[in-house]
Amino acid sequence: MLAAAVSAALFGCAGQQESKATLPAGVTLLETVSFSGQDVGIPYRKYQLANGLTVILHEDHSDPLVHVDVTYHVGSGRELEGRSGFAHLFEHMMFQGSEHVGDEQHFKMVTEAGGTLNGTTNTDRTNYFETVPNNQLEKMLWLESDRMGFFLPALTEEKFEVQRETVKNERAQRIDNRPYGRMGERFNQAFYPQGHPYSWPVIGWPEDLDRADVEDVKHFFQRWYGPNNATLTIGGDFDEVQALAWVNKYFGEIPAGPAVAEPIKELVTLDEDxxxxxxxxxxxxxxxxxxxxxxxxxxxxxxxxxxxxxxxxxxxxxxxxxxxxxxxxxxxxxxxxxxxxxxxxxxxxxxxxxxxxxxxxxxxxxxxxxxxxxxxxxxxxxxxxxxxxxxxxxxxxxQSVQVKVSSLAFNETFSGNxxxxxxxxxxxxxxxxxxxxxxxxxxxxxxxxxxxxxxxxxxxxxIAKADNFVAPTEKVAAVAVQDLNVKPQITSKFDRNVVPPVGAAPVLKIPTLWQGELANNIEVIGTETNETPTVEVVVYLNGGHRILDVQQAGLASITASMMNESSLKRSAEDLTQALEMLGSNVSFGASSYQSHLKISALTENLDATMKIVQEKLFEPAFKQADFDRVKQQLLQNLQRQLTEPSYLASRAFGTLLYGDKSPFGVSSGGSIESVSAITLDDVKAFYQRQYTAGNAQIVAVGNLSKDQMLTKLSGLNSWKGDKTPFPELAELPTFSGGKIYIVDKPEAAQSVIKIGKRALAYDATGTFFKSYLMNYPLGGAFNSRINLNLREDKGYTYGARSYFSGGPEQGYYQATASVRSDVTTEALIEFIKEINEFQATGMTEDELNFMQNSISQSKALDYETPYQKAGLMRNIQRYNLDDNYSEQQTKITNEVTLNELNGLAKSQLKIDDMLILVVGDRAKIESELSTLGYPIEILQL
Structure with a gap:
């Protein structure tokens, strides 16, 4: 039914050339795939280098960016029993520098180029990827090739130990300190036979990580990280001939690794429950x-x-x-x-x-x-x-190059096609x-x-029934890696110490925006994009939690949930069925300052989708049975959240900053007490106040012109109702810093640390924005001072950061991390040290240059997807900004002086003005924290 639409989505922006005159020596063209008519797919060319590296190139010139993905066909499923965690540990190790790329430089170079990067590991593959402005492609290929071919000379015992601790912190944060976190690994022990490669967790068993050593890591790299076990996929705005030449230069001389056989697929069976x-x-x-x-x-x-x-x-x-x-x-x-x-x-x-x-x-x-x-x-x-x-x-x-590249890489890795x-x-x-x-x-x-x-x-x-399964005792393999053949040392034909030059900065493609109104004066801001035959519409209703008395906290959320239930004409199930038959999604939600209605539809089905939208928006049934169920679900979820350290920390932090009389100090999701008191009549009354045309503003992105889009939205013309004024804010509590607050979470594997204060409301081009620039090298980037210290140098945490967050009326500054319980005090000392040093001396000239390059060049990545475009337009709409405010921000970023930013550091980052909150096991952390000299108060939530 949707073949034509799919074809338009996948073929419309392709820019494939029909033939390539000359291939570099050692490069073989395996296939050229293009599409026309009703055919469906992503056009690409597939090559292979002499060393076995598979290369897939997909040109897409719609945005000035490129996405690079290197997928290795190795995950935890290649590990041996008792030697788990290597694939994931190795993912971390590959970011620690290589022979020609210094420590921490991979993150720094990509971030400074305005790009984003990451790596992921699962049972079957590990991938590393970067999205960067299109002038940075050669540098990315240099970086990826250096860690493929020249990783081992840079491997040290110290790096290994730090990353092992980082992985343990990741495990503590994502598994041990999270409700239900250990369920999956326990379940898989029962589901798979002993020794099956899926019977252990991807992140590894802690005891397996402890028995690993540097030699194991070297052997794992030598066994699995050869070019013949990898697929390099590039998508985006690049010249294919030039890209292929770079690929051959940087990857072509890396020797193949040991042969890799396809894993054996045998169906898993169970003999009894x-x-x-x-x-x-x-x-x-x-x-x-x-x-x-x-x-x-x-x-x-x-x-x-x-x-x-x-x-x-x-x-x-x-x-x-x-x-x-x-x-x-x-x-x-x-x-x-x-x-x-x-x-x-x-x-x-x-x-x-x-x-x-x-x-x-x-x-x-x-x-x-x-x-x-x-x-x-x-x-x-x-x-x-x-x-x-x-x-x-x-x-x-x-809708993004990254997703298309990921699809190509995934399919090649697991099907060869x-x-x-x-x-x-x-x-x-x-x-x-x-x-x-x-x-x-x-x-x-x-x-x-x-x-x-x-x-x-x-x-x-x-429990459902008494246990009849006990996990068997783990058998530990004598070696971490089998069938090891060491790759020969490479002598490069060129000087790899020379960082490749970059081309001219790309011309940014900021969306062309239009503004209009419906017949009832609802503002609409939109842009036309023809990359996919889809429409994304968000109806924002100013108000949300902000227009409530704090005693009714949670009412905005529960009302939005009720809007997702039955209408006067149809049940929630019937409405869902109708939307599913169209391939559409319609959902209501609420937050601190607004309620919203999100609409996603194929363009050809937008008219039918909007009829359902009108039914849900104008004719909610508000049935008592629906309300009772929704309320009970919300109450149980609130109870569940009270078991999560991160939720406890956020809730306590807001209350300390703003008090329990302010909407900023009380969670928009409400509390058990406030939600318990909400009635169906409250929901009906809030609906009348919130869901009015006077509160509404619309953002629309799709392959429709302004006139076409406004016509499609005309069913909302009959919407009536005035704007709801914001009530006066309660007086904020007197704020005093220099104190440690503890929320007790017995047996917590980690402590959540938050350091902060009330700060600036949002502005796009003023002090708030400049404070964001100021904080960037302190805690805003991966290679910021705070993260490099606490994660990369000390191994205390999986990640640490600091940031300014601002809304229309209030804002705050926060430095935060989840750290191992046994280093809570040490981590807090490092946080305070970094903030104090930055406040006293400010950023360096090098940090200023890094910040300016990173933030200004990252604009090339900002407007690719429909929701990115919608975010730009909502900011313009919500804060009444100029259409070119993003360009104004770039100008400020490039022209702001070191003195101005360091002056902001002095005024905004006084540690004595900040409170310190720790959520953790009080019995383990309080005595050491008391040695820091701060008064301590225990909070009860």
Whole structure:
């Protein structure tokens, strides 16, 4: 149905040349892929170097940027039992410099170039990527090639130890200190047989990380990081002939590594139901069930994906009806995630304690729901909506060069064919009702599964069934890497110490904006973009939490949730079904200063989507049953958030700065007390105050002209209502710094530190903006003083930063990090030292140049996607800015003086004006913190 739209989305901005006259020596053109008519795909050329490196080039000249991705076909699945965590640890190590790139210089060079960068690791692959202005491509290829070919000479014991600590901090932050964080790794131990490469976590077991050494890291690099196990993909605004010459220069002389065989794919099986449980610092009992199916790209994968959607894919699913709608669960769902070697048919539910929270009862409902599907079968709409949504997601997912590059790299790595979009669409389009029932009977019906219960500490009586599985004792492999053949040392044919020059700065393509009004005077700001046949519209309603009495905190959020429920004409399920059949999304939300309505649609389906928007906006049903369920879900989620250290820290920080009488000091999501008091009548009254034409402003991006867009939005012309004034703010509390506040979080693996004060309201070109520039080298960039100290030098944290945040009326300054509990005091000392030194002496000339280059050149990346364009326009609209305010910011950035910025540092960064908040295990941290000489106060939340 959407083939033409998909084709336009993927082919419309391509700029492929038909032939290349001469290829560099050693480079082979493997294929040229282009599209026309109804064909679907991303045009590209695929090459191979003599050393086995696969190179994919996709030209897209719509924005002045390039995205570079190097994907290595190695993840945690290549590790050995007892030697886990190497792939992820190595991802960190690869940012620590190489023979010709100094320590911390990779991040610095990319950031200073105005780019962004990162790396990720999963079970099957590791990738490194950068998005930069188009004049920086050669430098990126130099950087990536140097760590591929010249990493080992720069590897030191000290770097290894720091990154091992950083990985431990990441594990503590993302797993040990997070509710349900350890569930996945425990579940996988039961799901996979011992020794299976997915039976251990990607981040590794702590004891495995402890037994690793530098030699292990060297061997892992030598085994897996050869060019013959990598794919280099470049997309964006570049000249293909020049790019290929650079690729051959920088990568061509790197020797191939050991041969890499495809991993063996064997279907995982279970012989009986396996039950396991764990107690955790959580509020909501959770049950997770799963059974093995196939592996990625298996012929049955699409039918299993569709089956999971029918069972638990949202408000139209069986799970939602039986578990969430009836109030037994706060959340529930079914999915079918696939990896290279295995897929899981995964089912979960977060039990509602108000209904008892017993997981044995929830398990029965889940199993009964599977039986209900068998009896109900598959209907035509089930198939159609899933297929339409898959096709629509394909279009929306290709609005950036990065996503297109990622798609090409992924498909090449795991199938040897970058051109898989069309065939993937066909795989899903061809699924029949009989296919879905066949895979249900083969993989799901009456099949053994793993059933895991996660319950609050001390409430073991809530588990689904007594444990019958105990994880086996880990076997430790004698070596970390097998089949090791060391690559020969490279003698480069040119001087790699010379940083490649960059071309002229790109000409920025700032969107051409238009402004208009609907017939009822609602302001509309928009821009036309023809890269995809899609429309993104956001209706902003000024007000939100700001127009409420703090005793009604949470009312804006709960009202927005009610707007996502039934209308007077249709149920929430029927409305969701109608949107899914169009491949559209319509959602309401609320925040501190506004409520909003987000609309995403294929252009051809915008008219039909807007009719649903009008129904939801103008005719909400506000049913008591919906309200009772939504309120209960919100209350349970608030209880859950009280188990999260980061939430506790944010809540306490706001209250300390602004007091509990100000909307800035009380969470917009509300508290258990405030939400408990909200009634349906409150929701109806707030709807009348908030959802009026007088409060509304609209931002629109799509492949429509101004007149066309305004015509499509004309259904909102009948909207009425005046603007709601903001109430007067309560007087702010007297603020005093120089004090440590502790929020006790017993057994916390990390401490959350926040240092800050009330600061400046937002401005685009004044003191607030200049303060942002001032803070950039202190805590605003990855290679800022604070992050390099606490993360890279000391290994105290996974990441530390500082920033100014400003709204229309108030703002604050904050320096923050989650640190290991045992170094809470030491980390706080370093924070204070860095802020004091920067306040006293300011930034250096080199830091000024770095900041100016980084921020001004990053503008090339700012307006690529529809939502980036929408963000620019909303800022103009919200703060009444000039259309060219972004250019004014660039001028200020390039002309601001060192003296002016350092003067701001002196006035804005006085540590004695700042409070210090620590959320952590009081029993472990208080005595040491008391040695710092600050008065300490214990906060109760």
């Amino acid at each position: 396996r039950y396991l449980s764990m107690e955790d610092r959580v509020h909501l009992p959770l049950i997770r069930m799963g059974m093995p199916t196939v592996y990625a790209r298996h012929e049955d994968e699409p039918a299993l994906d569709l089956l999971s959607n029918i069972l638990g894919g949202g408000k139209t699913s069986i799970f939602y009806k039986n578990l969430v709608k009836d109030g037994f669960a706060v959340q529930a769902g079914v999915s079918h995630p696939c990896q290279e070697l295995a897929c899981q048919f995964s089912l979960y539910a977060l039990a509602n304690p108000a209904k008892g929270g017993n997981l044995d009862a929830i398990e029965k409902i889940m199993r009964d729901s599977i039986t209900e599907f068998e009896q109900r079968g598959v209907n035509d709409e089930d198939l159609e909506k899933v297929k339409v949504n898959f096709e629509a997601a394909t279009i929306f997912g290709l 970058p051109n898989m979009i069309g065939s993937d669409l066909a795989r899903y389009a061809n699924v029949t009702k009989e296919d879905v029932m066949r895979v249900f009977n083969r993989y799901i019906k009456d099949k053994p599964m793993v059933v895991m219960s996660v319950v609050p500490q001390g409430q073991k009586q809530l």
